[in-house]
Amino acid sequence: MTRDERWTPYLFLLPAMVLLLMWRYIPIVSGLRESFYSNALSLTGGREFVGWDNFTRLFDDPVFWQSLRVTTWFNVIVSPLQVVLALALAVVANQALRGIGVFRTILLLPVAISINITSLAWGQALDTNYGLVNGLLDAVGIARQPFLRSVDQALPTLVGIVSWIGVPFWMLFLLAGLQGIPREVLEAARIDGASRWQAFWHVTVPLLRRTILFVLVSDTVINFTLFAPPYLLTRGGPQESTNLMMYEAWQRGFVYGDLGASAAMVFVLLLITVVVVAVEFALLRPRH
Amino acid sequence: MRSRWLDGPSLTRRRLLQHSGAGAAALALAGGAAATAPQRTAAQDKVTLTWLVDLPNSQEVADRFTEANPDIEIEVELLTFREVFQQNQIRLGSKADNPDIVSVDAPVVASYGLRGWLLPLDEHIPQEQVDAWVDAQALSSVYDGKRLSAPIWNSSQLFYYNLDLFEAAGVTPPGPEERWTWDQVADAAQRLTQGDVFGFQFEQYNRIYQLQPLPQGKGAPVIGEDGLTVKGIIDSPEWIEAFTWFGDLHTKSKVAPQGTVDVHELFINQKLAMCVRGPWAIKSLTEANLPFRWRAAPHPYWGGEIYVPTDSWHLGVNPNGKHQAEAIRFVQWSSSLEGSRVWRELEDIWPPQESLLEEIIQDPANEDWPGRAYAVAAAEAQHSEPRPLTPGYLEYEEILSDAFEDIRNGADVEQALSGAADRIDREMDKYRT
Numbered sequence: 131m132t133r134d135e136r137w138t139p140y141l142f143l144l145p146a147m148v149l150l151l152m153w154r155y156i157p158i159v160s161g162l163r164e165s166f167y168s169n170a171l172s173l174t175g176g177r178e179f180v181g182w183d184n185f186t187r188l189f190d191d192p193v194f195w196q197s198l199r200v201t202t203w204f205n206v207i208v209s210p211l212q213v214v215l216a217l218a219l220a221v222v223a224n225q226a227l228r229g230i231g232v233f234r235t236i237l238l239l240p241v242a243i244s245i246n247i248t249s250l251a252w253g254q255a256l257d258t259n260y261g262l263v264n265g266l267l268d269a270v271g272i273a274r275q276p277f278l279r280s281v282d283q284a285l286p287t288l289v290g291i292v293s294w295i296g297v298p299f300w301m302l303f304l305l306a307g308l309q310g311i312p313r314e315v316l317e318a319a320r321i322d323g324a325s326r327w328q329a330f331w332h333v334t335v336p337l338l339r340r341t342i343l344f345v346l347v348s349d350t351v352i353n354f355t356l357f358a359p360p361y362l363l364t365r366g367g368p369q370e371s372t373n374l375m376m377y378e379a380w381q382r383g384f385v386y387g388d389l390g391a392s393a394a395m396v397f398v399l400l401l402i403t404v405v406v407v408a409v410e411f412a413l414l415r416p417r418h
Numbered sequence: 419m420r421s422r423w424l425d426g427p428s429l430t431r432r433r434l435l436q437h438s439g440a441g442a443a444a445l446a447l448a449g450g451a452a453a454t455a456p457q458r459t460a461a462q463d464k465v466t467l468t469w470l471v472d473l474p475n476s477q478e479v480a481d482r483f484t485e486a487n488p489d490i491e492i493e494v495e496l497l498t499f500r501e502v503f504q505q506n507q508i509r510l511g512s513k514a515d516n517p518d519i520v521s522v523d524a525p526v527v528a529s530y531g532l533r534g535w536l537l538p539l540d541e542h543i544p545q546e547q548v549d550a551w552v553d554a555q556a557l558s559s560v561y562d563g564k565r566l567s568a569p570i571w572n573s574s575q576l577f578y579y580n581l582d583l584f585e586a587a588g589v590t591p592p593g594p595e596e597r598w599t600w601d602q603v604a605d606a607a608q609r610l611t612q613g614d615v616f617g618f619q620f621e622q623y624n625r626i627y628q629l630q631p632l633p634q635g636k637g638a639p640v641i642g643e644d645g646l647t648v649k650g651i652i653d654s655p656e657w658i659e660a661f662t663w664f665g666d667l668h669t670k671s672k673v674a675p676q677g678t679v680d681v682h683e684l685f686i687n688q689k690l691a692m693c694v695r696g697p698w699a700i701k702s703l704t705e706a707n708l709p710f711r712w713r714a715a716p717h718p719y720w721g722g723e724i725y726v727p728t729d730s731w732h733l734g735v736n737p738n739g740k741h742q743a744e745a746i747r748f749v750q751w752s753s754s755l756e757g758s759r760v761w762r763e764l765e766d767i768w769p770p771q772e773s774l775l776e777e778i779i780q781d782p783a784n785e786d787w788p789g790r791a792y793a794v795a796a797a798e799a800q801h802s803e804p805r806p807l808t809p810g811y812l813e814y815e816e817i818l819s820d821a822f823e824d825i826r827n828g829a830d831v832e833q834a835l836s837g838a839a840d841r842i843d844r845e846m847d848k849y850r851t
Contacts, residue, residue, distance in 0.1 A: 193841060258677050279677060279827045367820050368827045369834070384507065386813045386845055387533075 158400070164393035184394040194395065196370050197378040200285065201354065201399070204374060205406070208289045209349045212296040213342065219297060220304035221330070234305075241299045245292075249359045252291045253278065278364055281371045288359055288372055296352075300345045307341030308334070336416075343414040347407050354403045375399045465741045466491045467748060469519040470506065472499045473731070475764045482760050483751055490744045492519070503812075510535040510736060518739040519748055522567050524558035524729035525805040525815070528645070531561035532809040532849070536734040538564040542746045547754055554728045554802040555770040561807070568753035569770035570761060571730035573696045574798040575628060576791065577603075577718055578703070581711040583610055583691040592715040594794050599721050600632070600663065603692065607673035610691035617673035621681040621695040624822040626815055627805060628694055631717070631725040632660035634803065641806040641814070646846040652818070653835040661835065665825040676826055685712075694718070697795040701766045704788045714791035717798055728802035730768070768795070775799050813845040 165185070168178035188194045223234045240248065255262045256277040264274040277287045311334060319329040335342075357376045360366055366373035366381070375395060383392030469480065469492055480492035495517070497505060502521050509516060510530070522530055530536050543565060548556055555569040577598065584591045587610050592598045598606075607617025622628040630640055638656035641648055651657070667674040675684070682699065684690035686706055694717065703712055717726045733752055735745040751757045758769040769775065778796040783789050808814060821838035825831055 191844060253678070259675050259679075276676075276827070281829075365820060365823070367823055369824050369829055369837075370820075381816070384504065385816050387507070387511075388845070388848065 161393045162397055165390060165397050167390055180390065184390040185398075188391055188394050188398070193370065193373070193378065197366075197373045197375050197395075198398075200371065200373050201375045201402075204285060204289065204356075205350065205353055207286075208292060208296075208353050209346060211289065212293050212300055212349055212353075213346050215293065215297045216300035216345065217304050217338075217342070219301045220308055223301065223305050224308045237298045237301065239298075240295050241302070243295070245295055245358050246362060248295055249291060249362045252294070253363045256287065278372075279368055281369050284364055284368060284372045288364070291359055291363075292353070292356065296349065300349060303345050304338065304341055307338045311337045339414060339416045343410065343416075346410050346414065350406055350410060351403060354399060354406070464489050464491060465744050466493055467518040467739075467741055467745055468493050468495065468516040469521070469748075470495045470497055470502055470509075470517045471521045471731075472497055472502050473765060473767075478764050479752070479757075479760055480748075482764070483748055483757075487747065487751075490748065492748065506530070506535070510738075513738045515736065515738050515740050518736055518741050518745040520567075520734040520736050522732050522734050524555070524567075524569065524732050525807070525811045527558060527567050527732060527734070528561040528807050528809045529811050530734065531564070531566045534737065536566040537737040537739075537742060537746075538566060539568060539735065539746065539749065540565045543568055543750055543753070547750070550755060550771045550773060551753075552728075552770060552772050552775070552799050552802055554804045555732075558729055558804045558807065559732055561809075567732035567734040568749050569730065569732045570752045570757070570767075572768040572770040572775075572799065572802075573698070573728055573730045574768070574795055574802055575694050575696055575717050575727045576699075576795050576798065577692065577715045578685065578695055578699060578791075579692040579713055579715070580685070580688060580690075581713050583615065583688065583710075587612070587691075591713065594713070594715060594790055597716040597724070598718045600635075600718050601720075603718050604663070604667065604671065604673070607667065607692065608671055611671075611673040614689060616675045616684065616690050618667065618692040619674045619679060619681050619684070619690055621693055621699075623674070623679065623681075623826065624819045626818050626822075627729070628727050629661075629664065629822060630727055630803070630805065631719070632664060633657040634725040635720040635723060636660050637722070641808055645806070645808040646810060646843075646849055648814070648842045648846075649839045651839070652842070653832065653839045657835055658832050661822075661825055662831045664822075665828070665831055668826045669828045674826075697768045697792070698766075700788065700791045700795065711787075713787065714794050716794060717801070724801045725803045726798045726801040727805075728799070729804050730770075772799070808846075809849050810842070810846045814842055817842050817845070 166179060166181060168180055219237060223230065223237060227233075243251075254260075256264070258264055258274055258276055258279060261277075263277070267274060276283060278284050315337070316329055316333055319333045324332065355376050356374055357380060360372050360374050360377040361380070364372040366377050376399065379392045379395040379399065382388045382395060467490060469476065471494060473479075474496070476496065477492075477494040480494055484491055503523070503526070506520060506522070510520065511533070520530070520536060522536065527536070547568075548565070551559075551569055552572060555572055559565050559567045559569060577592070579591055581591060584606075589606050589609050591606075592602075603618055609617075611617040620628045626640070633652075633654075633656050634640060636656040636659060638654050638660075639651055642651055668676050675690075681690065681693050681695065682702065685693055686703070686708055688710060700714070717724070719725070733749045735742055735749055739745055752761070753770065755771055755774070758771055758774055761767050762769055762774070775796040778784060779793045781789070781793070784793040805811070806814065817838050821834045824834045
């Protein structure tokens with residue numbers, strides 16, 4: 131390899147690295163810096179270094195802890211649920227059946243609609259007075275449900291709406307992963323006497339580990355930073371039961387003008403996400 | 419905080435030039451014989467001002483101003499109500515030089531004033547122009563002793579009802595000068611709620627704007643005397659009593675619809691018998707050629723003091739704008755009697771001047787329905803009550819709005835209001851230093 135050739139890969143990587151630096155790493159550092167500066171009225175132009183003040187204020191605020199609890203519950207449920215359902219759907223969609231193409235297309239349709247439109251459409255459908263879902267429940271004699279207006283039902287409903295898009299989207303990756311597994315390997319397992327379940331669990335899943343890891347990590351990051359559905363549908367309510375951290379950070383920064391506390395909250399969220407993703411990497415890293 | 423803003427950062431060359439420009443503009447203004455519009459010099463070029471606003475016919479109004487002031491053109495950027503606040507926050511907060519003309523909702527004048535986002539207008543709006551405004555609007559335009567904005571609109575809420583639904587249910591409605599109590603409203607709502615028809619709803623069922631008369635009418639203040647404290651005020655027995663009544667409409671008697679509701683759509687489709695809305699509804703109801711008769715009556719009360727929600731858009735001038743003198747001329751014109759007549763002609767808005775309101779009351783065209791509704795609304799302006807004057811209005815409104823939604827959904831009223839009070843007080847801390 132000549133000296134020039136040694137530099138070629140870095141040259142190709144350079145544009146991507148520059149963009150990553152500009153749009154990811156510099157904003158992260160600048161956000162971190164912001165979290166140590168004067169908070170509420172920083173928009174006046176007056177900036178003051180306040181050390182850990184924004185963080186201590188945050189940790190003294192019960193709304194922050196409630197938001198952290200809601201975010202934790204939401205993520206404990208939503209990411210594993212989406213990955214499991216996406217894997218199940220991918221297995222079904224991977225069958226060589228007549229008309230499977232139509233089935234795959236129907237499954238993928240929700241992905242083609244933006245999360246904003248999906249949220250609004252579900253918001254209308256789940257309306258207590260005039261929503262389609264409650265109309266159907268009424269028609270079959272089941273009591274109307276408050277869904278997004280109930281402290282108990284709002285978060286699970288949000289999980290459902292987010293999964294409506296998430297599951298088929300992640301299914302696409304898992305389906306590609308499944309189709310990359312050589313058929314001979316599975317046939318060999320079956321010839322050796324493995325049942326369908328054993329073949330799936332001991333052959334398919336280990337070979338799919340890399341894809342599952344990618345899907346789980348990406349899904350985790352997306353769900354920890356979820357903003358549009360609570361913004362459009364619940365405004366964090368009722369009684370802060372859907373007050374996800376990203377929404378709360380936005381509210382503090384852009385409604386209350388408290389940019390310091392907002393930046394501190396986003397930084398805490400970033401730390402939590404990094405820890406969770408690190409654990410996922412440790413647990414699911416391919417062992418070969 | 420405030421003194422830091424007033425001291426400002428050190429002067430850079432660019433900033434010096436900007437300040438010189440502003441200073442020159444100020445000198446030009448001071449040099450004018452009148453306290454109102456500055457004299458234009460022959461060398462002055464035609465300038466284009468920018469204006470963010472949500473009022474549909476604003477460009478037409480601006481063009482009418484340009485006809486009389488050919489040296490000034492105004493470029494209107496039409497946004498939604500919410501976007502105007504967001505864009506103001508971003509642009510004014512980053513000290514951008516646009517928009518030149520700032521649309522500011524009356525209750526956030528104090529908040530913008532504290533942040534230094536509005537140029538003081540005391541010297542540029544003549545006292546007789548201020549004296550012509552209704553008191554509540556004049557009051558809303560001042561923060562910390564300085565006049566920072568000028569009202570272009572006004573509002574006073576009305577009680578609208580569907581006369582046909584009343585007659586069908588055998589309920590006697592209020593006359594055009596008869597003020598019902600809230601208890602009468604609740605009783606009638608019970609009788610008018612049938613099938614998928616609801617009895618009553620506020621148009622802005624989760625905003626303090628229309629809900630403020632409920633606790634006020636029970637004798638409770640809406641904010642502490644320092645303009646910041648709410649603990650012990652918005653969770654007082656009067657507030658709890660008022661919002662228990664409000665919550666019960668949604669959860670016990672179920673005469674008011676829950677969830678996201680478009681009150682206009684419900685009313686025109688005869689799914690809502692009564693509502694509280696602003697005077698802006700008169701034109702849309704009149705032009706809709708509805709297949710039923712609707713009427714308007716004075717805003718309800720508890721039987722004691724009368725409080726009618728008011729406030730609307732004001733205009734201010736960006737202190738970092740490049741054409742402050744021209745922007746001041748437009749703001750001054752927009753809030754004058756002459757400007758108000760143009761606004762009324764093009765947008766059918768509610769004028770801030772008492773004399774124009776009196777003209778509406780006396781107008782023979784408003785003796786019969788639906789024009790009678792204009793006269794009813796104009797007469798209500800005497801009971802106008804502005805929203806709380808506080809630099810933390812956005813926090814106050816937003817947190818209360820969540821509490822009102824929770825109450826509509828059946829949350830414990832005392833707990834919801836007490837939680838909101840704690841949170842608002844925490845958010846107000848930043849203004850206490």
